[in-house]
Structures are given as structure tokens and as C-alpha cells.
Amino acid sequence: MLSKLDVYLNGKFLPLAEAKISVLDRGFLFADGVYEVIPAYGGKLFRLQQHLDRLNSSLAAIRMEPVMSDSQWADVLNKLVEPHAQSDQSVYVQVTRGSGSSRDHQLPDDYTPTTFAMCQTIATNSLDSIAKGIHAITLDDIRWDWCHIKSVALLGNILLKQQASDQHCTEAILLRDGFATEGSASNLFIVSNEQLITPPKSHNLLPGITRDLVLELAIKDGVRCIEQEISEQQLFDADEIWLTSSTKEIMPVIELNRQAVGNGQPGKLWEKISTRYSQFKTQLRNQQHD
Ligand SMILES: Cc1ncc(COP(=O)(O)O)c(C=O)c1O
Structure with missing residues (x-):
């Protein structure tokens, strides 16, 4: 069972404090990335397909390829929300163009994306x-x-x-x-x-x-x-x-x-x-x- 602090970063589930990215990440330097916020009710992701479709069209609009298949995404995101099924969650997903060896405006020919996801509780009193x-x-x-x-x-x-x-x-x-x-x-x-x-x-x-x-x-x-x-x-x-x-x-x-x-x-x-x-x-x- 995953601990409540676990987040997903580049293929691994980690405690939040251990999730680290480079200061040369283009998301950090240029906001060169896209995101999604997906609610989950009772541990079930809300309109997941629609959110993944929009994620992929945002990626295409900034000239990036999908980072994984829809079923791989479903697997990752379900693993994040399942331990929190007793409360409503919002899952945050972010994909950036990753980091190069220096700060350069030019889009790199080749890149390894940074893929991050975490969930947090939706405050029902709000x-x-x-x-x-x-x-x-x-x-x-x-x-x-x-x-x-x-x-x-x-x-x-x-x-x-x-x-x-x-x-x-x-x-x-x-x-x-x-x-x-x-x-x-x-x-x-x-x-x-x-x-x-x-x-x-x-x-x-x-x-x-x-x-x-x-x-x-x-x-x-x-x-x-x-x-x-x-x-x-x-x-x-x-x-x-x-x-x-x-x-x-x-x-x-x-x-x-x-x-x-x-x-x-x-x-x-x-x-x-x-x-x-x-x-x-x-x-x-x-x-x-x-
Ligand atoms: C600028 C903007 N428009 C619209 C929306 C609503 O989008 P959604 O219903 O997919 O959350 C958002 C959500 O964050 C937003 O940031």
C-alpha cells in the first residue's frame, strides 16, 4: 500500500520529499510544459479519458509527443488515488520538456520529458x-x-x-x-x-x-x-x-x-x-x- 505522501515522478512512486528535478528543467526555466487537474470521487477518476485527451492535445500544441498511453496513465493515476478513496481528491499532472545541459530558448531536437503527478484532498467546506x-x-x-x-x-x-x-x-x-x-x-x-x-x-x-x-x-x-x-x-x-x-x-x-x-x-x-x-x-x- 502506498503511503499518503507518495507522488509519481518519471516512472517512480516516491515520498514527496524525495521527488526532485533539475534546476535546468525547462518547466522551471521557461514554463515549458502543460498540466491537468483531474478530480477523483470515492477513488474513481472523473472524466479521465477527456482529461487525457486534453493533456495530449496540449502536448501536441507545444510540439511534444504523448508521454505514455492512456492505459499507462490510468494505472499510474489509479495507484495515486486508491489509498485516498475515503475522501475526494484532485490529481495534479504536469509534463515538461525536461532539462538540457544549459539554459537555451531553442527547442531541443531530443528531450526526456519530466512527468509528475500527485493528489490532494478537495475541501468540501469550500x-x-x-x-x-x-x-x-x-x-x-x-x-x-x-x-x-x-x-x-x-x-x-x-x-x-x-x-x-x-x-x-x-x-x-x-x-x-x-x-x-x-x-x-x-x-x-x-x-x-x-x-x-x-x-x-x-x-x-x-x-x-x-x-x-x-x-x-x-x-x-x-x-x-x-x-x-x-x-x-x-x-x-x-x-x-x-x-x-x-x-x-x-x-x-x-x-x-x-x-x-x-x-x-x-x-x-x-x-x-x-x-x-x-x-x-x-x-x-x-x-x-x-
Ligand atoms: C483558465 C481556465 N479556464 C477554464 C478552466 C476549467 O477547466 P476544467 O473544467 O477542465 O477544470 C480552468 C481550470 O483550471 C482554467 O484554469
């Missing part, structure tokens, strides 16, 4: 407090143009989130050319005239796994869903605003730029779809392992 509704602000998106890549270069996201936090808000909703694209660490939905609207996938936003599941659940429930650009005005006029991510799930925004959204409470459609989301998680928890 989810309970999110369900009461969060406050958000709008900010100009100062990030680069390839936001579809789940890059470890998160300084833009971090500084934007900090600006929100400085104003006692949980998230920043980002604006690009007059349109709201996503949150600093989440995807965006609005409810307007009983329609659920989310921006289409593009280079302006991360193709969120939670986003896709929310759309699936809403469509199944007969909700009218459209993937369409959301103007700044539409955002301010929305009846409901939601922000979604793997670890924060579906966050109802009850205040935007200090103004109440709708009646200032989590909306009716949010209640319905977040219930469906919880049921989906419960089903996964209760599934038998293969």
Missing part, C-alpha cells in the same frame, strides 16, 4: 460556501492568444485572480474585445431568457471538462443551450452567471462588479443543473471498479 454564491469582477484579459493550451505558464491567470481577491471577490471574468470569454481559472455560462449560453471553444479559452459536462447535463434536462459569444452588455444583463471548473464545480455568481446578478441569489437553473452534477458524481462514486 464547495459548501461556493454554493451560497460568489462575487466576481470583470477585468481585461491580459493573457496570451493561446488560452486553449493548459500551459503551466499561469502568471497572467494568477495576477488576474489576485486582483479579484484584492477586491474581496472569488473570480475575475475576463473581457477580450468587448466579449466575456472565461474566468481566470474557470469557464463562463450565463442564463438569459431561460437559455444557457457559453462562449464557443476557441483560442480565447480553455476547453473545460466541466464546461462540456454542464452542457451535456443541461441538454439532457431539456434546457435550451447555445454556444455563442457573450458581449459585456449581455453579461451585465444576465439572469444568472455561472463559472465552472473541475475542483470548484459550478459556481453561481451572485454579484458582479458590486451589482447583484438577478435577485442576488443562486438562480433556479443553477439549482437544477448543480443537482444533476452532484447526482452524476454520486453515480461515479457508487460504480464498481473494473
